[in-house]
Amino acid sequence: MSSSNNITAFLNFLAFMCSIPIIASGTWLASNPDNECIHWLRWPVVFIGIAIMLVSLTGFIGAYWKKEGLLGVYLVCMALLIVLLLVLLVLAFVVTGPTGDYMVPGRAYRDYRLEGFSYWLRDHIVGPDNWGNIRACLADSAICSKLNNQYVTAEQFFAADISPIQSGCCKPPTICGYQYMNPTLWINPTNAVVDVDCSIWNNDPNQLCYNCDSCKGGLLGNLRKEWKKSNLILIITLVILISVYLIGCCAYKNTLTKSNSKGKK
Structure with missing residues (x-):
């Protein structure tokens, strides 16, 4: 296995582990009685955490066993996930911005x-x-x-x-x-x-x-107070996901190169 595949597999395992505190944080936000009256802000962190878990697992399998198709699906999903996480972070910064x-x-x-x-x-x-x-x-x-x-x-x-x-x-x-x-x-x-x-x-x-x-x-003050606790987790996760994605691109390129070399033989 190439070094980029090894690193991609390891980082995806790390991202998979990071999804656990994200899901826990989102569940806490959603289940907190003070948030029960704002339905649409209750679950996005949980959904993002579950998506990270599934996409990271796909990336780990694709990189470890050199599955070209899985790596391709993983990279597309990871790109979408990074965009969604950026949107969620923007929302989080709006929520935790100016206070009254x-x-x-x-x-x-x-x-x-x-x-x-x-x-x-x-x-x-x-x-x-x-x-x-x-x-x-x-x-x-x-x-x-x-x-x-x-x-x-x-x-x-x-x-x-x-x-x-x-x-x-x-x-x-x-x-x-x-x-x-x-x-x-x-x-x-x-x-x-x-x-x-x-x-x-x-x-x-x-x-x-x-x-x-x-x-x-x-x-709004209550939302600000509680979402502020989730911001650090989201920022760290975004940095990890971007790193995983960039290295995953290298792993996908290596897998394609080896696949083409075998085809020529």
Whole structure:
């Protein structure tokens, strides 16, 4: 076996192993309760991981046993896979780009403004066409109601590291000056005109701040926080796949050359 075939087989085995943490990462993103209301962003990482696993296995078999046909199929699929991974990385960088969170004095959690996130995210994720379904899903979920079982006093709640969705959707913006009664019950705002979300807040468990821009910002903040954990894995995988692809081209060329030499004999 030529050295390029050996290297291609080894690197494809490495890519195959890399697909396992990608699938695990994607499964974690998809199964996280905070992501249950954004369906189309839940599974792409898992699909990419499975595709890498299958394509890498094809490349390993083709390179190790010098199967010209398999190597050809592998190279075409690998090229498509690299393009898909690049698209996914662009999406990941858009998701993890500008942020609308800001620190609140005396609070462990952050508050969220929708304006701080990219226009693409605001338009495609929490725009008018999508928000109605997302809002209904959030209202039906236990994201906010479970806070009442976790925190009793204001001191406990203010010291809690709640998720961006919970900060944006389950309570009014801190700047409004509402008085804490429990995590989802707030009264007597002292600064009710400073932000439009202050007047939107409603103590009805089916309303809360689900119609607030801060809720949309919290949803995007949650996506940013979780996708950021997957970015490093995706970048490393892309570098490995490009290296495997380039060496795979050499292996395919060597296999063709040997096949042609045998044909001439």
